[in-house]
Amino acid sequence: MNIILLGPPGAGKGTQASRLVEDRGMVQLSTGDMLRAAVKAQTPVGLKAKAVMEAGELVSDEIVSGIIGEALDGLPAETGVIFDGYPRTEAQAHSLDAILADRGRSLDHVIELEVDEDALVERITGRFTCASCGEGYHDTFKTPKVADTCDRCGAHEFKRRPDDNEETVRTRMAEYRAKTAPILPIYEARGIVSRVDGMADMGEVTKAIAAILDGGKG
Secondary structure, eight states: OEEEEEOOTTSSHHHHHHHHHHHHOOEEEEHHHHHHHHHHHTOHHHHHHHHHHHTTOOOOHHHHHHHHHHHHHTSOTTOOEEEESOOOSHHHHHHHHHHHHHTTOOOOEEEEEEOOHHHHHHHHHTEEEETTTOOEEETTTBOOSBTTBOTTTOOOOEEOOTTOSHHHHHHHHHHHHHHHTTTHHHHHHHTOEEEEETTSOHHHHHHHHHHHHTTSOO
């Protein structure tokens, strides 16, 4: 089972990918992480990528494709894969087809976590964490049981990410729409796109994704 998981920042994509990894033994291939790992491991493609990045240039589709190919070559054929952050363009979508076909694989599902932009702004801008242990909280959905005291470690200092503000969230949403707009029609034409309500409870989202992967309707 090879899938693409789509969703704007804050839609819960990371959580759902982690659950698929845990529940189904799938492997999440995040292009950013893979690029860094390939550079660190000094693989042939990693060395190419390092030279390009050190020259201050953008890593080409060819290099990204090579890194994905290397990652797939290191996995057993029966291991399912979740593609995260790739493909983002029509050219990359066609490259992915070729990469998978060369390895006897095919793309089974493209799952998009749909969100309400205003609700997502509230979800993200309300987030904060304990500065000591990293426990997560929210102004509306999960406040500390005792005001200004972390439930987990009892510390009194909290912090917010500087980019968790409305302007940044709306910019990220616009970027996401611009990046996914070119690839969704390709997969819709193949009938493999499913959409899930990303604003639902995390457990419900997990169940909806499971139903899609197991042949039901999302």
